[in-house]
Structure formats: C-alpha cells, structure tokens
Amino acid sequence: MSETLILTKRWPKKDPSLVGYRADGGYAGLEKSLGMEPVAIVEQVKASNLRGRGGAGFPTGLKWTFLPKDVRPRYLCINADESEPGTFKDRYICEYDPHMLLEGIAITCFALDIHLAYIYIRGEFAKQARALEKAIEEAVAAGIFGGPKLLGKADFPLEVHVVRGAGAYICGEESALMESVEGKKGYPRFKPPFPAIIGLWGKPTIINNVETLANVPWIVEHGAAAFAALGAGKTGGTRLFGVSGNVKRPGVYEKPAGYNLKKLIMEDCGGTASGRPVKAVIPGGSSSPVLRGDEIDISLEPDAIKSAGTMSGSGGVIVMDESVCMVRALARIAMFYAEESCGQCTPCRQGTPWMWKILEKIERGEGTMKDLALIEQLPGNIMGQTICALGDAAAMPVQSFVKKFRQEFVEHIEGRGCKHGETAWGVSRQAREALVGGNRH
Ligand SMILES: Cc1cc2nc3c(=O)[nH]c(=O)nc-3n(C[C@H](O)[C@H](O)[C@H](O)COP(=O)(O)O)c2cc1C
Numbered sequence: 001m002s003e004t005l006i007l008t009k010r011w012p013k014k015d016p017s018l019v020g021y022r023a024d025g026g027y028a029g030l031e032k033s034l035g036m037e038p039v040a041i042v043e044q045v046k047a048s049n050l051r052g053r054g055g056a057g058f059p060t061g062l063k064w065t066f067l068p069k070d071v072r073p074r075y076l077c078i079n080a081d082e083s084e085p086g087t088f089k090d091r092y093i094c095e096y097d098p099h100m101l102l103e104g105i106a107i108t109c110f111a112l113d114i115h116l117a118y119i120y121i122r123g124e125f126a127k128q129a130r131a132l133e134k135a136i137e138e139a140v141a142a143g144i145f146g147g148p149k150l151l152g153k154a155d156f157p158l159e160v161h162v163v164r165g166a167g168a169y170i171c172g173e174e175s176a177l178m179e180s181v182e183g184k185k186g187y188p189r190f191k192p193p194f195p196a197i198i199g200l201w202g203k204p205t206i207i208n209n210v211e212t213l214a215n216v217p218w219i220v221e222h223g224a225a226a227f228a229a230l231g232a233g234k235t236g237g238t239r240l241f242g243v244s245g246n247v248k249r250p251g252v253y254e255k256p257a258g259y260n261l262k263k264l265i266m267e268d269c270g271g272t273a274s275g276r277p278v279k280a281v282i283p284g285g286s287s288s289p290v291l292r293g294d295e296i297d298i299s300l301e302p303d304a305i306k307s308a309g310t311m312s313g314s315g316g317v318i319v320m321d322e323s324v325c326m327v328r329a330l331a332r333i334a335m336f337y338a339e340e341s342c343g344q345c346t347p348c349r350q351g352t353p354w355m356w357k358i359l360e361k362i363e364r365g366e367g368t369m370k371d372l373a374l375i376e377q378l379p380g381n382i383m384g385q386t387i388c389a390l391g392d393a394a395a396m397p398v399q400s401f402v403k404k405f406r407q408e409f410v411e412h413i414e415g416r417g418c419k420h421g422e423t424a425w426g427v428s429r430q431a432r433e434a435l436v437g438g439n440r441h
Pocket of ligand 1: 052054055058060079080081082083209210212213388393
C-alpha cells in the first residue's frame with residue numbers, strides 16, 4: 001500500500017504561515033481550479049471517492065450535487081467541533097496547516113458558487129481558532145480571498161469567518177451546529193429537509209468536516225483517479241486515525257483509507273504499552289460498537305468494517321488492554337452521552353442517564369440480573385427514536401459492550417463488585433457519585 005501523505009506532510013514543520021504553505025506549493029490547487037468549470041471540480045470530487053470524515057462517511061461530491069440549482073445565497077459550514085471522545089485530528093489540521101483547510105474551502109466555494117463560509121470550531125480550541133483567524137487574515141491581506149477576486153484573478157467575492165462554539169458535543173451534529181451559528185441554542189432540527197436544501201437561515205447549506213475539505217486541494221491538483229487509488233473500495237484517499245488508550249505510541253496516523261486496524265495498533269503504535277494483550281478496541285470514536293481483541297484483523301474502510309458490525313466513524317481508535325474493566329469503561333462512556341444529551345427528545349433525555357445509572361450500579365456491585373436485562377433492552381428503545389443520532393451514538397456502545405463482554409457484567413453482579421479496582425477509565429468515585437446523585441436533566 002502507498003505511503004503517500006496528503007494531510008500530515010507539513011505537520012512536522014509546525015509552520016502554519018502563508019509563506020511556509022506557499023513555499024511548499026500551497027494554493028496551487030486553487031490556482032488550477034480557477035481554470036476549471038465549477039461543475040468539473042464537483043465531478044472530480046465525486047470521482048475521487050472522497051467520503052465525509054466527520055463520522056457518517058457520506059460521499060462528499062454527491063452531497064454537493066443536492067444543492068438546488070436556482071436558490072441563492074448558499075452557505076458552507078465547516079465542522080471543526082471534534083467532540084466525539086477518542087477523536088483528535090481536525091484540531092491538528094487547524095493548528096499546523098490552516099491554509100490547507102482554507103484552500104479546500106476556497107475551492108469548494110468556487111465549485112458550488114458559495115460566497116460565505118463559516119468554520120464552526122469547538123469552544124475549547126482557543127489556540128486552533130486563533131490559528132485559523134490568523135491564517136484568514138493572511139489570506140485576505142494577500143488577496144487570496146476576501147476581496148472582489150480569488151487569487152486576484154477570478155471575480156469571486158468570498159468571506160470566511162470563524163465561529164466559536166461553547167463546548168457542547170451536540171453542536172457537532174450538523175443541524176444543531178447551524179442553530180448555534182444562527183445564535184440559538186444547539187437543538188438539532190428534524191431531517192428532512194436536509195441542510196443542502198434548507199440550511200442556515202433557511203438557505204441551502206453544505207456542511208463538511210475539516211479533514212474532508214482539507215483533501216480537496218490535493219484532489220484538484222493530482223486528480224480524482226490518484227486520490228481514489230490511495231483508498232479502498234468506495235473510499236478514496238488516506239485518513240487520519242487518532243489512536244489513544246493502552247498503546248505504546250499513541251498519536252495521529254495518516255494511513256490509506258483501507259488500512260488494517262490490527263496493523264495500525266500492533267505495528268504503527270507498537271502494541272499495548274503494558275505488553276498485555278489487547279482486550280477491546282473502539283475503532284471510530286466512542287459511539288462506534290466495540291470490537292473484541294480477536295476481531296481487529298480487519299480493514300478500516302467504512303464499508304468493509306461494517307461487516308464486522310462496527311464503523312470507522314471519526315477515526316478515533318481507542319485501545320483497551322486486559323487491565324480495563326469493561327463495565328467501568330462503558331459507564332464512563334454512558335456518562336458522557338447522558339451529560340451531552342440536549343434534552344429535546346424523551347428517549348435520549350431520559351434513557352441516557354438511566355443507562356448510565358444502571359451501569360454505575362452494576363460497577364459498584366449493587367446490580368441485579370434484572371438490571372442486566374434492563375441494560376440489554378434500553379438501548380433498543382432509544383435507537384432510531386430521536387431527532388438526531390446522539391441517541392444512536394449513546395445506544396450503540398451499550399449494546400455492543402454488553403453483547404461482547406456479557407460475562408464481565410454477570411461477574412460484577414454475582415461477585416458484588418469490580419475486581420479491577422479504580423482504573424484509568426474512571427472519574428474519581430467522589431466525582432462520579434456527585435454526578436450520579438445530582439439531578440442534571
Ligand atoms: C451527536 C453528533 C455529533 C457530531 N459531531 C461531529 C463533529 O464533532 N465533527 C464532525 O465533523 N461531524 C460531527 N457529526 C457529524 C455531522 O452531523 C455531519 O454529518 C458532518 O459534519 C458532515 O461532514 P462530512 O460529510 O464531511 O463528514 C456529529 C453527528 C452527531 C449525530
């Protein structure tokens with residue numbers, strides 16, 4: 001497999017400046033795209049098999065074609081919320097190579113006749129927001145965009161703004177994101193209509209992840225076929241995998257989209273830091289169904305990994321060795337979703353803290369087999385019953401952990417407690433009890 005690097009090749013330089021980016025050939029893709037018909041750029045992106053890197057893996061070019069032909073203005077939102085636990089890659093693009101993202105945005109806007117773009121960035125990413133703002137200032141001062149022309153050539157006014165969130169996971173969901181950009185509370189909207197039809201301020205809006213759009217300059221410069229060839233199946237290009245947990249060398253790895261999960265963990269990351277066997281792996285952010293250690297010899301390509309009953313989602317690979325208590329790990333994940341539910345839909349508002357409390361009870365050694373039956377049934381009453389997919393995101397880990405590691409849950413119940421003791425996965429018992437005890441919803 002090719003070791004071509006698209007997204008990380010400039011990271012070691014830690015030089016986010018326009019001068020540095022241009023010295024490395026930056027903005028050549030935009031230059032080239034100005035000589036192309038906008039529709040030809042969309043065709044290139046379609047043919048490249050670029051798929052969304054935000055989680056769902058939707059084909060990017062296809063999404064772009066959903067824009068109604070005759071409605072203006074149209075908007076572009078770039079999703080830099082990156083709140084899915086285990087995911088940590090978009091922040092590095094923003095920090096180390098913001099012009100690569102800006103170039104992708106400029107090409108996308110030119111291709112789709114969009115003149116206003118918002119980069120929606122997670123509130124905690126102050127450093128990254130400043131890096132983006134600085135890069136925008138540099139690009140505007142250099143006449144790349146922001147004036148009446150693109151690169152001083154094509155008549156095409158384009159404004160790009162950074163909008164900072166306030167640290168709510170739900171605002172990464174595209175319709176909640178739009179509500180937040182509009183200055184409202186981040187409540188997801190019903191879909192359909194999808195944002196491409198009715199989005200920001202009721203106008204057609206394309207929403208794409210940071211990593212997704214950062215690929216666009218390379219595709220225009222090197223061609224759709226070259227990009228498609230780097231990947232596998234119906235997914236072109238490379239992907240950023242953020243590997244964390246019990247591995248020797250955690251970090252962000254750029255690998256072909258069809259890379260093998262076991263190879264990533266055992267070879268690139270050096271296996272577990274403890275030397276103990278891999279017990280479990282969450283392959284695509286905390287919402288993706290967990291795999292047992294003996295199930296990881298699989299491709300990370302979104303369609304291929306589906307046959308293993310999971311997804312590569314946002315590329316956040318979380319590795320757990322034999323020391324990890326699966327009940328504790330799941331309770332910690334359940335706590336996150338309970339905390340982040342926006343409260344709009346009853347199954348999610350009520351179901352997520354309920355699942356969390358039952359899991360805490362089992363972990364404390366106070367659970368019964370009735371609790372286990374309940375935790376097996378509850379996720380099914382949340383899945384597909386909510387306006388947005390946060391409900392599914394909360395339900396999927398619960399279903400899969402209990403299914404794959406059921407015996408460990410039974411042992412907690414029969415043994416009246418956890419044999420693992422406090423693990424790195426736990427918040428302190430005191431903090432946990434304060435949270436479980438409080439009425440937060
Ligand atoms: C609860 C929830 C949280 C999400 N958080 C993010 C996020 O932080 N970043 C992101 O790019 N997509 C996130 N998504 C997916 C977005 O809704 C959307 O599908 C994505 O930004 C589209 O971009 P893409 O097609 O380029 O992947 C989230 C979805 C849900 C349901």
